[in-house]
Amino acid sequence: MTAEVLEPPAAPPAGGRRMDRPTVFAAALLVAVGGIVYELILGTAASYLVGDSVVAFSVATGVTLFGMGLGSLLAPHLPGPSGIAFVRNELALGLVGGSSVLVLFWAYGSTTLYWPVFVLLSLAIGTGIGVEIPLLMALLREHGRDGSVRLLSRVLALDYLGALLASLLFPFVLLPTLGLVRTALAVAILNVGVALFMLARMGHRPRWTWATSSALVVLLAVFVVSSGVEAALSTRLYEDPVVAATTSRYQKIVVTDYQGDVRLYLNDQLQFSSSDEARYHETLAHTALTSVAAPASVAILGGGDGLLAREVLRYPSVRDVVVVDLDPAVTDLARTNRLVRDLNEGALDDPRVTVVNADAFAWVRGTDQTFDAVLVDLVDPSNERVAKLYSQEFYQAVAAHLRPGGVMSTQATSTFFTPRAFWQVVATMEAGDPTRTVVPLGVNVPSFGEWGFALSLPGDGDALLTSTPPPDGLRFHDAASLAATTRLPGDLPPRGAAPSTLLSPRVHTTYQRDMEGWRY
Numbered sequence: 001m002t003a004e005v006l007e008p009p010a011a012p013p014a015g016g017r018r019m020d021r022p023t024v025f026a027a028a029l030l031v032a033v034g035g036i037v038y039e040l041i042l043g044t045a046a047s048y049l050v051g052d053s054v055v056a057f058s059v060a061t062g063v064t065l066f067g068m069g070l071g072s073l074l075a076p077h078l079p080g081p082s083g084i085a086f087v088r089n090e091l092a093l094g095l096v097g098g099s100s101v102l103v104l105f106w107a108y109g110s111t112t113l114y115w116p117v118f119v120l121l122s123l124a125i126g127t128g129i130g131v132e133i134p135l136l137m138a139l140l141r142e143h144g145r146d147g148s149v150r151l152l153s154r155v156l157a158l159d160y161l162g163a164l165l166a167s168l169l170f171p172f173v174l175l176p177t178l179g180l181v182r183t184a185l186a187v188a189i190l191n192v193g194v195a196l197f198m199l200a201r202m203g204h205r206p207r208w209t210w211a212t213s214s215a216l217v218v219l220l221a222v223f224v225v226s227s228g229v230e231a232a233l234s235t236r237l238y239e240d241p242v243v244a245a246t247t248s249r250y251q252k253i254v255v256t257d258y259q260g261d262v263r264l265y266l267n268d269q270l271q272f273s274s275s276d277e278a279r280y281h282e283t284l285a286h287t288a289l290t291s292v293a294a295p296a297s298v299a300i301l302g303g304g305d306g307l308l309a310r311e312v313l314r315y316p317s318v319r320d321v322v323v324v325d326l327d328p329a330v331t332d333l334a335r336t337n338r339l340v341r342d343l344n345e346g347a348l349d350d351p352r353v354t355v356v357n358a359d360a361f362a363w364v365r366g367t368d369q370t371f372d373a374v375l376v377d378l379v380d381p382s383n384e385r386v387a388k389l390y391s392q393e394f395y396q397a398v399a400a401h402l403r404p405g406g407v408m409s410t411q412a413t414s415t416f417f418t419p420r421a422f423w424q425v426v427a428t429m430e431a432g433d434p435t436r437t438v439v440p441l442g443v444n445v446p447s448f449g450e451w452g453f454a455l456s457l458p459g460d461g462d463a464l465l466t467s468t469p470p471p472d473g474l475r476f477h478d479a480a481s482l483a484a485t486t487r488l489p490g491d492l493p494p495r496g497a498a499p500s501t502l503l504s505p506r507v508h509t510t511y512q513r514d515m516e517g518w519r520y
Helices: 002-006 021-050 053-077 082-110 114-142 149-202 206-236 277-289 307-312 328-336 338-344 360-366 384-390 392-399 419-432 479-484 506-516
Strands: 242-247 252-258 261-266 269-273 297-302 320-324 353-356 371-377 402-414 437-445 449-457
Touching: 021 053, 021 082, 021 114, 021 149, 053 114, 053 384, 082 114, 082 149, 082 206, 114 149, 149 206, 149 242, 242 328, 252 328, 252 338, 261 338, 269 277, 277 307, 277 371, 277 402, 277 437, 277 449, 277 479, 297 307, 297 360, 307 320, 307 338, 307 371, 328 338, 360 384, 360 392, 384 392, 384 506, 392 402, 392 419, 402 419, 419 437, 419 449, 419 506
Parallel strands: 297 320, 297 371, 320 353, 371 402
Antiparallel strands: 242 252, 252 261, 261 269, 402 449, 437 449
8 A cells, every 4th residue: 555655646637627635535434434434343243143242342353453454455457537436435445334233133133154155245345445545545635646755644633533533433423323224324324425535536437426326315314214113123133023222322222112012132142031020130139138037128130121120119117218220221222112111110310319321330449338238230241341249349339338137139140040159149249248148049931931040148147048038929928938039959060160350250251161062
């Protein structure tokens, strides 16, 4: 690419307009924004589907960068004038990039080839991105403009500035506002818009102006109807009818309903089924709260669906409940979606409940409140972002906010599917405060199988299940069944896991190794 730039400038084309530096600078900035957004879209879409953001973004970044290298090598060999080659590339990039999310979700829902499709899309988009800057520099040279190293450095600086803008726009503006499908289409419209802009600056090219304008109209039309297309694709991923679907800044959120069985999915992972969620939430809440005398103040970390808050509010002694959930879209859904609100019995609008949308780790470290019980209801530690909430440092921070006699309880993954991860959560909670007693618990939740919990009690754990009677009106548990949760399956592997820490998030890798033994 550098050798091409350093060649003497050619004479400007006869009859054509002269290409100026501001035009190239503007184009470089715009295509950089689009290129980085495409990369982020691919990584995000793949993480939604496979659940491992490290793998998804590593593959998306690596393959896209490799494609950019191929594109930079390919650029000097493209046929025709550089300006027309640039326009062709933007049209192709817009069509591939704009349809990328739809194609990827279709491949995931209809075939087993979604990983090859993901790699090919990343490679094609990376190649298109890699072609852009060399062609812009060649276009300047063809129009008799200086192609010096200084000019190249300025173009690249604008390219990197565009990358910064894109990395801020995507999580804070584009994804929450438009969602993945429409964000991809918006960037495709940007690509085609840049192509039209360059055609106007180069002079009239009737054939290419007509083709580019037609592509722009098609993309705009697809953008308008994309919500329906996205809903149709989402429906294919679920066995039951989708009744609500949105994409927040943090995740994809879907609610399904089939003959009264309401289910919530986050990033396509089942969070609860109304048919048996009481087994899970009653176990997490009541094993903890029956181990505290007259619990008055409770913190729930996670649990934005309001189902755990529903159980906590059954205790007449409870005066204050703080629900800390990262995603406001989830807590809004719990308040406004009729099906979810009926399940949680309007718990998040109870005057005793305060909802805080914040990172649980940061909130625990920053608050000065203390609690009789802290209930941790988070997704499994399937990625490094969540693993910090299963770390020794996190449990230490939580323990520091427990009142005398206070308890802490967490979901601890499956005792059947991920038994080593289960024991690692228990060991990590024990390391968080060695002066306390940690009791492993288990219950069968048909939608998930055998499920584990860990309950941290003060001293030698004498208060376990004996300090406060369980409330009336429970769907599944009574005093006897709560006591039965302390009897774990006999086929569990032996203990021996090392604690998971911030610097060594072992629980993430242990969880992944456990899940590798299963076909789903």
